[in-house]
Amino acid sequence: MSRPVTGAPAATGQRAALHGSVLMLATVLLIALNLRLAITSVPPLVEQIGSDLGLNRTWTGALTTLPVLCMGVFAPVAQRMAHRWGRESAAAAALTVLVVGTALRLGGEHVPLLYLGTLLAGFGIAVGGTITPGIIKEYFPEHIALVTGGYMLAMMGGAAIASAVSVPLADAFGSWPKSLAFWAPFAALAAAVCWPVGRRANQHRRDQREPAEIRLPLPWRYATAWLVVAFMTLQSWQFYSQLAWIAPFYESHGWSATDAGLLLSVFSATQVVSGVAAPVVAHHLADRRPMLLASVLAVAIGMAGMLFAPDAAAWVWVGMLGLGLGAGFALGLVLFADYSLSPPASARLSAMVFLVSYTVASAGPTVIGTLRDTSGSFTLPFALLLVLLIPQGVAAALLRPGRTRTP
Structure with a gap:
């Protein structure tokens, strides 16, 4: 069975109320929901995007590859953000960047905006995806595997839905940029929930004068x-x-x-x-x-x-x-x-x-x-x-x- 965190003091006060709470679970699931929407909504529209913008398959393929590359390159940045701001606030910041990146795709008929939006979305996904396992370990130490199952349901379910409805949304809106930008409000909802959670957790750290997390190198x-x-x-x-x-x-x-x-x-x-x-x-x-x-x-x-x-x-x-x-x-x-x-x-x-x-x-x-x-x-x-x-x-x-x- 999953082992609880050892050697850490029991949380109290405002932060303790988040441990195992419905609010914290909802925060984790909302983060997870947004970790694939901006990626899987693209492939069904790739041929139309390439035709409209005059892009070859190398460039249209980059719309899928770029977020995946970001998920690798920016993973260490996520760890530094968590150290500086706290995991919860860093996740909220990542979601905010994801909102901006997804919304920029509304102007996707302009190639620079399309790729800038993709880059920002990739950054938000990278930071959120890297930080969330640590959040699960802290707040659900006795139920890591079970909460991870819910996390996977939200992430993969969202991915499947985004892939399935991208083309129908483009047809309904008469615009593939609107279809790609459709997912921005979902990231905005997650950010709106995550910011207060981050403030509560950080306030507890200040009130309890908890020692700052030691900044250690990655475990190479x-x-x-x-x-x-x-x-x-x-x-x-x-x-x-x-x-x-x-x-x-x-x-x-x-x-x-x-x-x-x-x-x-x-x-x-x-x-x-x-x-x-x-x-x-x-x-x-x-x-x-x-x-x-x-x-x-x-x-x-x-x-x-x-x-x-x-x-x-x-x-x-x-x-x-x-x-x-x-x-x-x-x-x-x-x-x-x-x-x-x-x-x-x-x-x-x-x-x-x-x-x-x-x-x-x-x-x-x-x-x-x-x-x-x-x-x-x-x-x-x-x-x-x-x-x-x-x-x-x-x-x-x-x-x-x-x-x-x-x-």
């Missing part, structure tokens, strides 16, 4: 941290590569664009299911390795099916991919709490993991596409994805419960 020297990095980097590489190429792969096998798009909805829906279920089950297990390995095995089954018998049971193969990738990411978030000594340590570990994993994974779709163009088929790139599951499984097998936790 810890083998445990590198195992978590390895697992999450390979998981993220798989996810973004599959997100980009599932539909084109099946279109190359004669599927219509509509049917290939439906496969992506299965991909997203199954991630919601496993992303919620895996942390709930993990809450009752001291050893995460069986579930980590099961997530890798599910992806392996899906990849092997697509590689060797793609049309035999396409919906099953894609469903297995979604189940494995959703569970793997959710369990990875639980690992941040499992292998850190405190909420600040969890934030540092997540910053290190996100810095490496998202920076590397942002290149995944491009590498897979290049290999496909070079070889003339998807056989070589998909075989590479299948082989990469071996080191991911090794990393999972080495993440035993007794490993040293990071400071």
